[in-house]
Amino acid sequence: MTQARVEAIELSRIYRGSRRRAVLAVDRLNLAIGGGEVFGLVGESGSGKSTTARLLMGLERPTSGRVLYRGWDPAKRPREFRRQAQLIFQDPYAALNPALRVLRTVTEPLAIHGVGTGAERRRLACRWLERVGLTPPRDYLDRFPHELSGGQRQRVAIARALILEPAFVAADEPTSMLDLSVQAGILNLLVTLQQEMGLGCLFITHDLAVARHVSHRIGVMFAGRLVEQGPAEAVVGTAAHPYTRQLLAAAAVGVLTEEVSFTAPSPDGCRFGPRCPRAGAVCREQEPFLTAIGDGHLVACHFPG
């Protein structure tokens, strides 16, 4: 792995509600994503995946902990950071401004960062539309988002994110709103572009099969904590955390037969405890921390394997 491009150090984000207790969306998360590396982040809704992406991308300030981009703090140089780190969102229907034509949408990052003249931007936009598979580009330049299908919109969003040739991209469930047949095309496109450009990438999904397909490493999040992390094949092939195993069972069979308990975990213990088939006394008393069990394969569990 090349030198870490994006790092999270003891990163936490707490949301304070009015009536309820504070919610620990992300809790002391440590993460390093290298240049040219795809890190897949999986977990169920509410596990803190999207908050992690927003923190890494500087869209939100951490409650505590730090984000480092190539060793510097992105919040100090937001403009330079945004030139090098871009986002692809989940919902292509909401991510594009409905009043802007494709040309304007795709060239907006160039305009913001003062890259090129109008003609050059147009040329670049054409090149990128071609690269994301919207050919011939002149058929798309003057269209509005409502004239495009979901897959085409996501391609426009990808062109917009990559036109500045960033070094890092965070993609938050970029295919979960699309038909499977369309998802395949978008995944292929992202993998190709990532390899051609040597992009570092945080790829969020709740589909382990998709995560394995695109990622070099996979991290599994539960209740704000990373509970397992390692090479994609190791995490999917020899999952050690009971939660990862549950995710795998859900992905492999598509049907979970046992009910899942929603009892609150004990404050000092493992958060997965109440849902865990292996939980023992120690799990209620002591929170497990990430420990290496193989080459780069870490798991936070008292009874891994």
Add this chain to the structure above:
Amino acid sequence: MDDLLVIEDLVVAYSGPAGEVRAVDGVSLRLPRGASLGLVGESGCGKTTLALALVRLLPSCASILSGRILLEGEDLVQMPETAMEGVRWRRVALIPQAAMNSLNPVYTVGWQIREAIATHERVASREADRRAAAALELVGLDPARRFAYPHELSVGMRQRVVIAMAFACRPPLIVADEPGSGLDAISRAQVLGLMQRLRHRLGTSFVMISHDLEEATALGDLVAVMYAGKVVEVCPAGRFPGQARHPYSRALAAAHPPLRGPRQQLTGIPGEVPRPGSPPPGCRFHPRCPEAAAACRQVGPELSKVAPGHHVACHLWGGEGL
């Protein structure tokens, strides 16, 4: 055989400025009592239109042009709306798309389940309340949750509430339109597991609509594949997708990356579902089909038998005929 549901040559069209557009174009399906059918296809293939037609809840711009929908031998197409109100929920219920957002935010979920029961059956309010509590228990929720408003529940719980509503009057048939979409992998697997258990316990039949093959085959005894308003393949769930014959069925199956085995380039399906108003001539799938031959551009194939209970509409598989 005792058929619960028989659909015969059903045509459903939307009327627009350009004339009528056939979203469902000559669909015939047969579902034995107690069996379930998974209906797959991409967005825009007519799955949801078919679902809404089955409960006669089509939007006002759509209408059933021809064909029959026989539920327990009675034709729903010809049924007057007043009679249809007695059929809905009691004999066929719908779990609509994005069901978790279909609850009314200003009423408690218990009130909404009671309303569904009281609208379709004559029951005292105390009895309706008891049944609402029982319905929630059936789907694994605490009966005390009936006093909760939808925003106080998680997405997965709201989905369970809608499932509880569909079961409230114990209909023999439930039409579920993508019940797992919008849920994450674990909640989705739980909801499907729940439906599977309830189905076995109560003997309910499902028409399960999804673009996700796992979801469609999770409950299915039968799988039907729809493309551009037509059924292109029907087969026993056990043969799907392994022994699926239609190039479209196989392309759908190859679109999702596998969880095990070597990583491979995904194929996807090039192009898009044709607009319902202007389907291509011949086989509707031919512009996207890797195996299309000359005949496919001219003549639309009919469903023909390739194995017991397995029918395919494809020129490559000219079987024995129906």
